[in-house]
Amino acid sequence: MYLGVDLGTSELKALLLDDAHRVVGSAAEPLAIQRPRPLWSEQRPDDWWAALDRAMLRLRDAHSAAMAAVRALGPTGQMHGAVLLGADDRVLRPAILWNDGRSGAECDALARAVPALEAITGNRAMAGFTAPKLLWLRAHEPAVHAATAKVLLPKDWLRQRLSGEHATDASDASGTLWLDVAGRCWSAPLLDACGLGIGHMPRVVEGSQVAGRLRASVADRWGLPAGIAIAGGGGDNAASAVGIGAVRPGQGFVSLGTSGVVFLADAVHRPNPAAAVHAFCHALPGSGTGCR
Numbered sequence: 268m269y270l271g272v273d274l275g276t277s278e279l280k281a282l283l284l285d286d287a288h289r290v291v292g293s294a295a296e297p298l299a300i301q302r303p304r305p306l307w308s309e310q311r312p313d314d315w316w317a318a319l320d321r322a323m324l325r326l327r328d329a330h331s332a333a334m335a336a337v338r339a340l341g342p343t344g345q346m347h348g349a350v351l352l353g354a355d356d357r358v359l360r361p362a363i364l365w366n367d368g369r370s371g372a373e374c375d376a377l378a379r380a381v382p383a384l385e386a387i388t389g390n391r392a393m394a395g396f397t398a399p400k401l402l403w404l405r406a407h408e409p410a411v412h413a414a415t416a417k418v419l420l421p422k423d424w425l426r427q428r429l430s431g432e433h434a435t436d437a438s439d440a441s442g443t444l445w446l447d448v449a450g451r452c453w454s455a456p457l458l459d460a461c462g463l464g465i466g467h468m469p470r471v472v473e474g475s476q477v478a479g480r481l482r483a484s485v486a487d488r489w490g491l492p493a494g495i496a497i498a499g500g501g502g503d504n505a506a507s508a509v510g511i512g513a514v515r516p517g518q519g520f521v522s523l524g525t526s527g528v529v530f531l532a533d534a535v536h537r538p539n540p541a542a543a544v545h546a547f548c549h550a551l552p553g554s555g556t557g558c559r
Contacts, residue, residue, distance in 0.1 A: 268283060268284070268285055268286070268291070268333050268334075268336040268337045268338060269283075269284045269285075269286075269337065269338060269339055269340075269341065270282070270283055270284075270334075270337045270339070270340045270341070270491070271284065271340075271341050271342075271343070272319065272340060272341070272342045272343070272344075272422075272425065273342075273343045273344055273503065273506070274315055274319075274342070274343070274344030274345060274421050274422050274425060275298070275344065275345055275503070275524070275525070276298065276300070276345050276364065276365070276366070276524075276525040276526075277297065277298055277300075277525055278295050278296060278297045278298055278318075279295065279296050279298060279315060279318040279319055279322060280293065280294070280295045280322070281293065281294050281295075281319070281322040281323060281326055283326060283330055283333050283334070283337070285333075291330055291333045292326055292329055292330040292333065293326075294321075294322040294323075294325040294326050294329075295322065296318035296319075296321050296322050297318075298310060298314060298315070298318055299314070300364070301361065304369075306367065306368035306369045307363075307367055307368075307369055308363070308364040308365075308366045308367040308368075309361040309362060309363055309364060309367070310348075310361060310362050310364060311358075311361050311362070312350055312358050312361075312362055312421075312424050313358070315421065315424070315425060316425070316428055319425060320488075320489075323488075323489040323491075324488075324489065326489075327489050327490040331490055334489065334490040334491055335490055335491070335492065336492075337491050337492060337495055338492075338495060338496070339495055339496040339497070339498060340429070340481065340491075340495060340496070340497045340498070341497075341498040341500050341506075342422045342423075342425055342426055342497065342498070342500040343422055343500050343501050343502065343503055343505075343506035343507075344420075344421045344422030344425070344439075344500075344502075344503055345364065345365055345421050345422075345503060345525075346365055346420065346421075346439055346442040346502040346503060346504075347364070347365035347395050347396055347397050347420070347442045347443070348362045348363060348364045348365055348397070348420060348421040349362060349363045349397050349400040349401065349404075349418060350362045350418070350419040350420065350421060350423075350424040351404070351411060351415045351417075351418060352415070352416055352417040352418075352419060352424075352427075353414050353415070353416055354414075354416040356416075356417070356427065358424075359411050359414055359415060360408070360411050362421060362424075363400045365395045365442075365526070366395065366525070366526070367394065367395070367400065368394045368395075369394070369400075369403055370394045370399035370400050370402065370403040371394050371399075373394075373399040373400075373402035373403050373406075374392035374393060374394055374396075374399045375392070376402060377392050377398060377399055377402060377444070377457075377460055377461070378392045380460040381456055381457055381460050383456070384444070384457065385538070385540040387447050387448075387454050387456070387457060388441075388444050388445075388446060388447070388448055388454070388457070388546075389441075389448045389449070389536065389538030389540060389545075389546030389547075390441075390444065390448075390538070390540055390545050390546060390547075391540045391543055392444060396442060396443060396444040397418070397420070397442065397443035397444060397445070398443055398444035398445055398457060398460075398461050399444070401415075401418065401461040401462070401463060402460075402461050402462075405461070405462050412462060415463075415467065416467065417433055417467060417468075417469065418463065418467055418468065419433065419435070419469055420435055420439050420440075420442075420443070422439065422500060423435045423439065423469055426478065426479055426497055426500075428485075429479065429481055429482060429485055429497055430478075430479030430480055430481060430482060430497050431479070431482065432469075432478060432479035432497075433469040433470065434469045434470050434471075434472055434478040434479060434499065435468075435469045435470075435471060435472070435499070436471070436472055436473060436474045436476075436478070436499035436500055436501050436502075436550060437451045437471055437472075437473060437474070437499075437548035437549075437550075438474060438501045438502045438505035438506075438547055438548050438549060438550040439500075439501060439502040439505075440453075440471050440548070441502070441545075441546075441547035441548045442502060442545070442547060444457060445457050445458050445461070445463075445468065446471070446548075448536060448538070448546055448547065448548055449536045451471060451548055452471060453465055453468050453471065472499040473499055473550075473551075473552040474498065474499045474500055474501045474505070474506070474509070474549075474550030474551060474552075475498060475499065475550075475551065475552065476498065476499045477496045477497070477498065477499075478497055478498060478499045478500075479496075479497040480494045480495065480496065480497065481493060481494060481495045481497060499550075500550070501550030502547070502550070504522055504528050504530050505547065505548075505549055505550035506550055507520070507522060507530075508520065508530055508532060508549065508550070509549075509550050509551060513530065513532050514532055514549070514551055515532060515534075516532060516533050516534045517531070517532070517533075518531070518532050519531035519532060532549060
């Protein structure tokens, strides 16, 4: 038995699958977006955790035997969001989401500061990515920026709450503008341009790797076995690609959700930033993706 958790923009979903890939049960909880100013889009991470808790308790109550037999948990979710943690892992401010548009000027500043940005990341600097959000914070909320000890993506903050680990997968990390996508590792020059270092980042793993173990206290509350593996997981579309089998060159799909994506898998890193195509790592090791 396996458990999937998807932290979307408008809802959080949890899914129980048996070894034959049959759906045993599912639960979904709605999420709200806060827009305190024009162009801003934020969510409170504590609301994500509350939604996850409600969903898991519903699954526990409806499928207790299946929950007790879960062997691993796979997280996925919305990409590009900035969850800022202090040295004690406390959230410093609401998460700035992928569809937040406040950092347009910072995109230009980042491209000027690192002329090799597109060559390193395979992507144009756009306000939806994570890096410009940190430049905006350095200019407009310097105390928050200075207090930031870790920057996590949304699903990876859930991982931290579930396991205590700071980790992300290569597909989700590709959407930050801090990853050397071809090398599948963090880029020191791009982090430095945002006033950050490697120590501010979670470790990068592959989607199929174990990236944490479930805390006993959480497992007990939800009726899960303590210490089950938490996989690296993936960004939402990369994980969807694995789920539907779009993992070989030329395979792809169209996703029409809160955002729209045309996703194509490739065997190699083949960036095309001039055409505004996003070049991300796949959630599978050794694969590249192109998302238009």
